[in-house]
Amino acid sequence: MRAGFVSLGGVRTRHYWAGHGPNLLLVHGVGASADTFVRNIDVLGEHFSVFALDLIGHGFTEARDMEDEVPQVAQLEHVFRFTDALGLKSYAFAGSSFGGMIGALGYFSRPSAMTHLVLIGAPVFDTPAELEKAARDAKANQTTALAAPTLETLRKRNVGSNFVKTDTFEEILLNQLTAFALPGRQRAFEQTTDGIVRWANDPRYHVHDRLEQIEVPTLVVIGRHDPRAKWERAVEGAKRMPNCRVDLFEDCGHKPFSEYASRFNRAMIEFLRA
Numbered sequence: 001m002r003a004g005f006v007s008l009g010g011v012r013t014r015h016y017w018a019g020h021g022p023n024l025l026l027v028h029g030v031g032a033s034a035d036t037f038v039r040n041i042d043v044l045g046e047h048f049s050v051f052a053l054d055l056i057g058h059g060f061t062e063a064r065d066m067e068d069e070v071p072q073v074a075q076l077e078h079v080f081r082f083t084d085a086l087g088l089k090s091y092a093f094a095g096s097s098f099g100g101m102i103g104a105l106g107y108f109s110r111p112s113a114m115t116h117l118v119l120i121g122a123p124v125f126d127t128p129a130e131l132e133k134a135a136r137d138a139k140a141n142q143t144t145a146l147a148a149p150t151l152e153t154l155r156k157r158n159v160g161s162n163f164v165k166t167d168t169f170e171e172i173l174l175n176q177l178t179a180f181a182l183p184g185r186q187r188a189f190e191q192t193t194d195g196i197v198r199w200a201n202d203p204r205y206h207v208h209d210r211l212e213q214i215e216v217p218t219l220v221v222i223g224r225h226d227p228r229a230k231w232e233r234a235v236e237g238a239k240r241m242p243n244c245r246v247d248l249f250e251d252c253g254h255k256p257f258s259e260y261a262s263r264f265n266r267a268m269i270e271f272l273r274a
Helices: 071-085 098-109 130-145 151-159 169-178 185-198 231-240 261-273
Strands: 002-008 009-018 023-027 049-053 091-094 116-119 218-222 246-251
Touching: 002 071, 009 071, 023 071, 023 098, 071 098, 071 185, 091 098, 091 231, 098 116, 116 261, 130 151, 130 185, 151 169, 218 231, 218 261, 231 246, 246 261
Parallel strands: 023 049, 023 091, 091 116, 116 218, 218 246
Antiparallel strands: 002 009, 009 049
16 A cells, blocks of 8 residues: 555645555545555455545644535545546546545446446434434534644544444554644544534435436445444345445444444455456
Protein backbone atom coordinates (compact mmCIF):
# COMPACT_ATOMS: atom_id res chain seq x y z
CA MET A 1 0.00 0.00 0.00
CA ARG A 2 1.22 3.47 -0.87
CA ALA A 3 -0.05 6.96 -0.02
CA GLY A 4 -0.23 10.07 -2.16
CA PHE A 5 -1.79 13.50 -2.48
CA VAL A 6 -3.61 15.11 -5.39
CA SER A 7 -5.26 18.52 -5.72
CA LEU A 8 -8.95 18.23 -6.60
CA GLY A 9 -10.78 21.50 -7.17
CA GLY A 10 -8.21 23.23 -5.01
CA VAL A 11 -8.60 20.70 -2.17
CA ARG A 12 -5.43 18.77 -1.31
CA THR A 13 -6.59 15.17 -1.06
CA ARG A 14 -4.87 12.14 0.43
CA HIS A 15 -5.39 8.66 -0.92
CA TYR A 16 -4.03 5.14 -0.58
CA TRP A 17 -3.54 2.74 -3.44
CA ALA A 18 -2.28 -0.80 -3.98
CA GLY A 19 -2.31 -3.66 -6.46
CA HIS A 20 -3.06 -4.26 -10.11
CA GLY A 21 -6.11 -5.32 -12.04
CA PRO A 22 -9.69 -4.04 -12.30
CA ASN A 23 -10.25 -0.79 -10.42
CA LEU A 24 -11.84 -0.83 -6.98
CA LEU A 25 -12.74 2.40 -5.20
CA LEU A 26 -13.23 2.36 -1.41
CA VAL A 27 -15.09 5.29 0.17
CA HIS A 28 -15.39 5.72 3.94
CA GLY A 29 -18.20 7.03 6.13
CA VAL A 30 -18.78 10.28 8.03
CA GLY A 31 -15.99 11.12 10.46
CA ALA A 32 -13.78 8.30 9.20
CA SER A 33 -10.97 8.25 6.63
CA ALA A 34 -9.25 5.95 4.16
CA ASP A 35 -7.45 4.46 7.19
CA THR A 36 -10.64 2.59 8.02
CA PHE A 37 -9.80 0.18 5.18
CA VAL A 38 -6.23 -0.68 6.26
CA ARG A 39 -7.25 -4.29 6.96
CA ASN A 40 -8.55 -4.62 3.42
CA ILE A 41 -6.47 -2.63 0.95
CA ASP A 42 -3.42 -4.89 0.62
CA VAL A 43 -5.45 -8.11 0.59
CA LEU A 44 -7.82 -6.78 -2.05
CA GLY A 45 -4.81 -5.35 -3.88
CA GLU A 46 -3.72 -8.90 -4.67
CA HIS A 47 -6.65 -9.04 -7.09
CA PHE A 48 -7.55 -5.43 -7.94
CA SER A 49 -6.18 -1.92 -8.31
CA VAL A 50 -7.48 -0.50 -5.04
CA PHE A 51 -7.92 3.21 -4.36
CA ALA A 52 -9.15 4.72 -1.07
CA LEU A 53 -9.39 8.49 -0.66
CA ASP A 54 -10.15 10.81 2.23
CA LEU A 55 -13.31 12.82 1.64
CA ILE A 56 -13.33 16.62 2.03
CA GLY A 57 -12.51 17.59 5.62
CA HIS A 58 -11.77 13.99 6.61
CA GLY A 59 -8.49 12.24 7.33
CA PHE A 60 -5.66 14.22 5.76
CA THR A 61 -7.73 15.88 3.03
CA GLU A 62 -8.18 19.62 3.39
CA ALA A 63 -11.47 21.03 4.58
CA ARG A 64 -13.58 23.65 2.84
CA ASP A 65 -16.87 25.27 3.75
CA MET A 66 -19.92 23.19 2.75
CA GLU A 67 -22.50 24.99 4.88
CA ASP A 68 -25.11 25.44 2.15
CA GLU A 69 -24.38 22.28 0.15
CA VAL A 70 -25.96 18.84 0.17
CA PRO A 71 -23.09 16.88 1.73
CA GLN A 72 -23.50 13.67 -0.26
CA VAL A 73 -23.62 15.64 -3.51
CA ALA A 74 -20.56 17.75 -2.63
CA GLN A 75 -18.58 14.66 -1.67
CA LEU A 76 -19.72 12.76 -4.77
CA GLU A 77 -18.40 15.58 -6.94
CA HIS A 78 -15.11 15.29 -5.05
CA VAL A 79 -14.98 11.54 -5.71
CA PHE A 80 -15.63 12.14 -9.41
CA ARG A 81 -12.78 14.67 -9.52
CA PHE A 82 -10.60 11.95 -7.99
CA THR A 83 -11.52 9.28 -10.54
CA ASP A 84 -11.11 11.79 -13.37
CA ALA A 85 -7.70 12.93 -12.10
CA LEU A 86 -6.47 9.33 -11.92
CA GLY A 87 -8.00 8.43 -15.26
CA LEU A 88 -10.31 5.73 -13.85
CA LYS A 89 -12.82 5.19 -16.63
CA SER A 90 -14.51 2.26 -14.90
CA TYR A 91 -14.43 0.92 -11.37
CA ALA A 92 -16.21 -1.06 -8.71
CA PHE A 93 -17.46 1.25 -5.96
CA ALA A 94 -17.54 0.05 -2.33
CA GLY A 95 -18.92 2.56 0.15
CA SER A 96 -19.22 2.30 3.92
CA SER A 97 -22.22 4.00 5.55
CA PHE A 98 -22.28 7.57 4.15
CA GLY A 99 -19.86 6.33 1.49
CA GLY A 100 -22.56 3.91 0.37
CA MET A 101 -24.99 6.80 -0.04
CA ILE A 102 -22.40 8.50 -2.23
CA GLY A 103 -21.92 5.33 -4.27
CA ALA A 104 -25.63 4.79 -4.88
CA LEU A 105 -26.08 8.41 -6.00
CA GLY A 106 -22.92 8.04 -8.08
CA TYR A 107 -24.52 5.19 -10.01
CA PHE A 108 -27.36 7.45 -11.11
CA SER A 109 -24.89 10.14 -12.20
CA ARG A 110 -22.44 7.88 -14.07
CA PRO A 111 -23.98 4.43 -14.49
CA SER A 112 -21.66 3.36 -17.30
CA ALA A 113 -18.55 3.93 -15.16
CA MET A 114 -19.60 1.60 -12.34
CA THR A 115 -18.97 -2.12 -12.85
CA HIS A 116 -20.11 -3.20 -9.36
CA LEU A 117 -21.62 -1.52 -6.31
CA VAL A 118 -20.97 -2.63 -2.72
CA LEU A 119 -23.08 -1.05 0.02
CA ILE A 120 -21.59 -1.60 3.49
CA GLY A 121 -23.87 -0.65 6.38
CA ALA A 122 -25.29 2.03 4.09
CA PRO A 123 -28.54 3.74 5.17
CA VAL A 124 -29.79 3.96 1.58
CA PHE A 125 -32.70 1.66 2.42
CA ASP A 126 -33.87 3.72 5.40
CA THR A 127 -36.80 6.11 5.61
CA PRO A 128 -36.00 9.82 5.99
CA ALA A 129 -36.78 9.61 9.73
CA GLU A 130 -34.41 6.66 10.15
CA LEU A 131 -31.73 8.46 8.16
CA GLU A 132 -32.04 11.52 10.38
CA LYS A 133 -31.69 9.37 13.49
CA ALA A 134 -28.61 7.61 12.11
CA ALA A 135 -26.95 10.97 11.37
CA ARG A 136 -27.73 12.31 14.83
CA ASP A 137 -26.45 9.13 16.48
CA ALA A 138 -23.21 9.28 14.47
CA LYS A 139 -22.75 12.89 15.54
CA ALA A 140 -23.28 12.03 19.20
CA ASN A 141 -20.81 9.13 18.99
CA GLN A 142 -18.00 11.24 17.56
CA THR A 143 -18.44 14.72 19.02
CA THR A 144 -16.35 14.04 22.13
CA ALA A 145 -13.48 12.58 20.14
CA LEU A 146 -13.45 15.57 17.78
CA ALA A 147 -13.71 18.17 20.52
CA ALA A 148 -10.90 16.66 22.63
CA PRO A 149 -9.05 13.99 20.65
CA THR A 150 -6.98 11.67 22.81
CA LEU A 151 -6.11 8.03 22.36
CA GLU A 152 -8.76 7.12 24.91
CA THR A 153 -11.58 9.17 23.35
CA LEU A 154 -10.69 7.70 19.98
CA ARG A 155 -10.79 4.18 21.34
CA LYS A 156 -14.30 4.84 22.66
CA ARG A 157 -15.27 6.34 19.33
CA ASN A 158 -13.94 3.36 17.37
CA VAL A 159 -15.99 0.80 19.27
CA GLY A 160 -19.12 2.93 19.49
CA SER A 161 -20.83 1.24 16.52
CA ASN A 162 -19.17 -2.19 16.91
CA PHE A 163 -20.97 -5.25 18.23
CA VAL A 164 -17.87 -6.48 20.07
CA LYS A 165 -16.42 -3.63 22.11
CA THR A 166 -12.86 -4.93 22.47
CA ASP A 167 -11.44 -4.11 19.02
CA THR A 168 -10.36 -0.47 19.29
CA PHE A 169 -8.62 -0.45 15.87
CA GLU A 170 -5.23 0.26 17.43
CA GLU A 171 -3.35 0.26 14.11
CA ILE A 172 -5.00 3.50 12.99
CA LEU A 173 -5.18 5.40 16.29
CA LEU A 174 -2.13 7.64 15.77
CA ASN A 175 -3.32 8.57 12.27
CA GLN A 176 -6.73 9.41 13.70
CA LEU A 177 -5.24 11.43 16.53
CA THR A 178 -3.22 13.51 14.06
CA ALA A 179 -6.06 13.91 11.55
CA PHE A 180 -8.54 15.02 14.22
CA ALA A 181 -6.11 17.75 15.26
CA LEU A 182 -6.08 19.31 11.78
CA PRO A 183 -8.00 22.56 11.15
CA GLY A 184 -11.64 22.26 10.19
CA ARG A 185 -12.24 18.62 11.17
CA GLN A 186 -15.07 19.22 13.63
CA ARG A 187 -16.75 21.79 11.40
CA ALA A 188 -16.60 19.47 8.38
CA PHE A 189 -18.08 16.62 10.40
CA GLU A 190 -20.90 18.76 11.78
CA GLN A 191 -21.68 20.25 8.38
CA THR A 192 -21.95 16.73 6.98
CA THR A 193 -24.17 15.25 9.69
CA ASP A 194 -26.31 18.39 9.97
CA GLY A 195 -26.61 18.50 6.19
CA ILE A 196 -27.80 14.89 6.03
CA VAL A 197 -30.54 15.77 8.52
CA ARG A 198 -31.43 19.02 6.72
CA TRP A 199 -31.85 17.35 3.32
CA ALA A 200 -33.20 13.98 4.52
CA ASN A 201 -36.73 14.66 3.30
CA ASP A 202 -35.76 15.95 -0.14
CA PRO A 203 -36.67 13.25 -2.69
CA ARG A 204 -33.92 14.40 -5.06
CA TYR A 205 -31.34 12.81 -2.78
CA HIS A 206 -33.24 9.64 -1.88
CA VAL A 207 -32.20 6.23 -3.11
CA HIS A 208 -34.75 3.97 -1.42
CA ASP A 209 -37.49 4.97 -3.86
CA ARG A 210 -35.27 4.22 -6.92
CA LEU A 211 -33.84 0.84 -5.96
CA GLU A 212 -35.46 -0.88 -8.95
CA GLN A 213 -33.37 1.34 -11.24
CA ILE A 214 -29.99 0.18 -9.88
CA GLU A 215 -29.09 -2.47 -12.44
CA VAL A 216 -25.36 -2.79 -11.72
CA PRO A 217 -24.35 -5.98 -9.84
CA THR A 218 -24.71 -5.03 -6.17
CA LEU A 219 -23.57 -6.60 -2.92
CA VAL A 220 -25.14 -5.42 0.33
CA VAL A 221 -22.94 -6.13 3.36
CA ILE A 222 -24.51 -5.45 6.74
CA GLY A 223 -24.15 -6.50 10.37
CA ARG A 224 -27.18 -7.89 12.16
CA HIS A 225 -26.45 -5.52 15.07
CA ASP A 226 -25.64 -2.42 12.99
CA PRO A 227 -26.85 0.62 14.98
CA ARG A 228 -26.66 2.94 11.96
CA ALA A 229 -28.49 0.92 9.30
CA LYS A 230 -31.27 -1.59 9.82
CA TRP A 231 -30.53 -5.03 8.38
CA GLU A 232 -34.24 -5.72 7.91
CA ARG A 233 -34.52 -2.68 5.65
CA ALA A 234 -31.47 -3.81 3.68
CA VAL A 235 -32.86 -7.31 3.11
CA GLU A 236 -36.23 -6.00 1.97
CA GLY A 237 -34.69 -3.28 -0.17
CA ALA A 238 -32.34 -5.72 -1.88
CA LYS A 239 -35.34 -7.71 -3.12
CA ARG A 240 -36.36 -4.70 -5.19
CA MET A 241 -33.00 -4.50 -6.93
CA PRO A 242 -32.68 -6.56 -10.11
CA ASN A 243 -29.09 -7.76 -9.59
CA CYS A 244 -28.40 -7.75 -5.86
CA ARG A 245 -27.38 -10.13 -3.08
CA VAL A 246 -27.08 -9.62 0.68
CA ASP A 247 -24.28 -10.84 2.96
CA LEU A 248 -25.53 -10.58 6.55
CA PHE A 249 -22.79 -10.72 9.19
CA GLU A 250 -23.87 -12.17 12.51
CA ASP A 251 -22.51 -10.70 15.78
CA CYS A 252 -21.39 -7.65 13.81
CA GLY A 253 -22.05 -3.93 14.04
CA HIS A 254 -21.50 -1.10 11.58
CA LYS A 255 -18.04 -2.01 10.25
CA PRO A 256 -17.84 -5.58 8.92
CA PHE A 257 -14.71 -4.67 6.93
CA SER A 258 -12.80 -4.21 10.21
CA GLU A 259 -14.81 -6.33 12.65
CA TYR A 260 -14.55 -9.38 10.34
CA ALA A 261 -11.86 -8.30 7.88
CA SER A 262 -10.91 -11.76 6.58
CA ARG A 263 -14.49 -12.76 5.86
CA PHE A 264 -15.23 -9.37 4.31
CA ASN A 265 -12.20 -9.58 2.04
CA ARG A 266 -13.19 -13.06 0.84
CA ALA A 267 -16.72 -11.90 0.14
CA MET A 268 -15.45 -8.91 -1.84
CA ILE A 269 -13.07 -10.99 -3.94
CA GLU A 270 -15.73 -13.60 -4.67
CA PHE A 271 -18.31 -10.98 -5.65
CA LEU A 272 -16.04 -8.83 -7.78
CA ARG A 273 -14.47 -11.76 -9.63
CA ALA A 274 -17.75 -13.58 -10.30
